Amino acid sequence: MEMPEKGSIYVVDIKLLAEEEGELPPSGTYFRKIVIRALRSVDPLTIRSVLSSGLPITVSPFYRGPYPHVRCPAGPLPIVRGQEYKVRVVSSSSQVGEILRGWLSSRQRVVIEGVPLEYRESRVSEVSWDEIYSEEAVWSFRVRFLTPTSFRRSTTPYCRLFPLPSMLFGRLAAIWRRVSPYEAPDLREFVRWADLSVVETGYDLCTIPPVRVDGEDLVGFLGWVNFKVIEHPNWSPDEHEELAAWTARLLRMGELTGVGAGRTHGMGIIRFIPKPGINREGEA
Incomplete structure (x- = not known):
């Protein structure tokens, strides 16, 4: 088989701190809307390219452990003030992580379903197709x-x-x-x-x-x-x-x-x- 051009999948792990009590649904829908809005406001050409690619932006539900995990019986995730929560964003573009880091740093907090969350940090990792x-x-x-x-x-x-x-x-x-x-x-x-x-x-x-x-x-x-x-x-x-x-x-x-x-x-x-x-x- 002829060797293809190399490529990668990029994973952005984001940490946020809960400022109030509340609940978050076991879905990435709500944070994905924020991700799309952030990318469109900063770099519309990148977001257009990523969304039209074979690997569109994937956003996990919020979680606390080492990886996203919803347990039976599934229901809203209870949010405790002062605890850290994570969310994972996966895409085909190395630029997504940098754009999100800058956008979140400039705003410092996001509100999901009425729950304010303070941005703490993000880390980008790369997984090659090889x-x-x-x-x-x-x-x-x-x-x-x-x-x-x-x-x-x-x-x-x-x-x-x-x-x-x-x-x-x-x-x-x-x-x-x-x-x-x-x-x-x-x-x-x-x-x-x-x-x-x-x-x-x-x-x-x-x-x-x-x-x-x-x-x-x-x-x-x-x-x-x-x-x-x-x-x-x-x-x-x-x-x-x-x-x-x-x-x-x-x-x-x-x-x-x-x-x-x-x-x-x-x-x-x-x-x-x-x-x-x-x-x-x-x-x-």
């Missing part, structure tokens, strides 16, 4: 669904509330085709492989009440699912090895892009946890 593409085959793994996740269906307005392998990896592969400089596997063949070769071996999921996301109410699920790759006879061992590597690449990307409905508003944030030392026969 790093994501270097993932090796994984045969057993867990996916944690950290924020409400659902998958739209073309035949009904009701979303699917379970991560079927064909749907999960099909949606991730479609995102990869839009945003990555590396060529993706054939989408139809990969979805067929995931349907026949990736199985669920356990799960603990809950569904949550509707969350307001960009003008619509989305129902989603939270929790974890364990998956295992089995060698279906329709594919050779070498093909299984390559496609199992693609599951790892797609899930690493998915930790940054999210997956499913409302992902640019903080829905569908996942965490990929490979089970180390497990070989293709499922043995340690």
